[in-house]
Amino acid sequence: MKLNKIIKALTMTAGLVASFSSSAEFMDFTVDESNYGGSLVTADKFNGGYVETISFDGAGGFSATAFATFTQLFANDGTSNIPASTLGSSYVLYALFEATGTIETTTFAGKDSSVLTGTSGQFTLYLDANADTTASPEADYALNNSGDDLVLSTSATLADNIAYQIGENGLFDFTFIDFSLTADGEAYFVSPNPFYMTVRTNGDFDSFATAATQITTGDVSAVFSNAPAEVPEPSTIAVLALGLLGLGARSRLKAK
Template sequence: MKPLSSFLRFAISAAAIGAALISAPAFAGPLFTVNEGSVPGTAANLVVADRISFEYHARVEQTIVGGLGGGNDPFTQTGFLTKAAFGSPTGGSVPSQLNALNGYGIYGLFSITGQSDTLAGGIHATFQTLTMTLYIDPNQDTSLSVSNVAGSPVNVGGAAGDDFAIVTYTLDVGEAHIFAGLAQGDFKALLNATLTPQGQLFFVNPNPFFPLESLSGNTNSFIGGSLTDSFVAMADGGGLELFQAAVPEPGTIALLGIGLFGLGMTARRQQRGQRQA
């Protein structure tokens, strides 16, 4: 079996995928309203959207017990995501102060544990736990990075003292794939979402707010993995967050993940064609 570290690098950036996803009306969720005026230093403004695009960066630590297989090989994943834009149900991004000049940023710190197995020369990972806290960075002056040192936390630097938590998440169900032959994959998870008091001032409609969130997208690169040995790999990608009022119909999250992966493959083929032209 070919080690994952020899896979071709997927050249499209997470930002490009995020921009493509936010413009796709097929991935619509229920509407929600954000009160940007609740963020210190921002102007009063209400944003009505149905999704949020994001980018992520993470370290995956996989322990292989006697060769990857059997579904009992534990892994941990540590990383962060940054919100890119709010999206409209008709396609395109919704004007906001998120990542704008004199605006604010949103980031999340997450940790995942689970077990992995082989799948057609790649890896299938089943999530057992996922915890994440979402923060607002009022002055966009927080820096984030994750290293390849096993066991190390996300490095939160810069001026993070004024950041505040708005949502905490726990896992309902989730999984991820790294596909054979390419340094890429997909992921999907259904999360339980709990707003903090400051989060209730930011997410103002509906009230009470949605208790669930589906998170789905593409892994664009997965560097350092193996099918035969324990490893530490670095991963990055992007996707969409859609809020949910109830557990989706069976297969809904899976279909979203398939759709996102297909969009990524289309972008990759287009980029390959441009290089050959």
């Protein structure tokens, strides 16, 4: 399910989606694409997709590994695609994520639901100049054709975060701090200098059973800031999830 469809549904929930979206800031940054058929590009958001493997231990814990690919840059508070960017056509960015945490299952509005909270997490961001690197759940996300890729940044500190699944739909909001650029990262992320210390990722995911090992996919966006962002409280997301229920009902009605 695409995030824009989710947002449209949430706007029907008495404006509560505004409180969810307004907590995200869109800070400008500049990347240098001159080595990849482009030039300097100023943006405020990355967008892409991901695949994730998540395993549950049966005792209220989980561990997850994800491979995300970023293929678009946006500006104007994340609303406008940047056609001049060569991201997605000449090169791509990708990230490997790992996280562990806890899960709480409950029933909300008659639907099975779950809240996942990370207790630790880390990621590494890469630049793939040939756009040919792959990774799959079946191979435990081992990287293929990555010998010439550049490591741009790392973060080993997971801050505020939450993921909420209700029925067939899910949303997540994760913040990583201590975002550290390598020398190659400083050559790509050229402004501001020093660069932002915090990266916030959010998006959606396809539903999965909260037992054994599952594979899910979804959309992901990333924005930067100098201070950790506040993620919505679980109670707020629970109310927003009513919009997800409404979206599911509308989809079922249209399918009839």
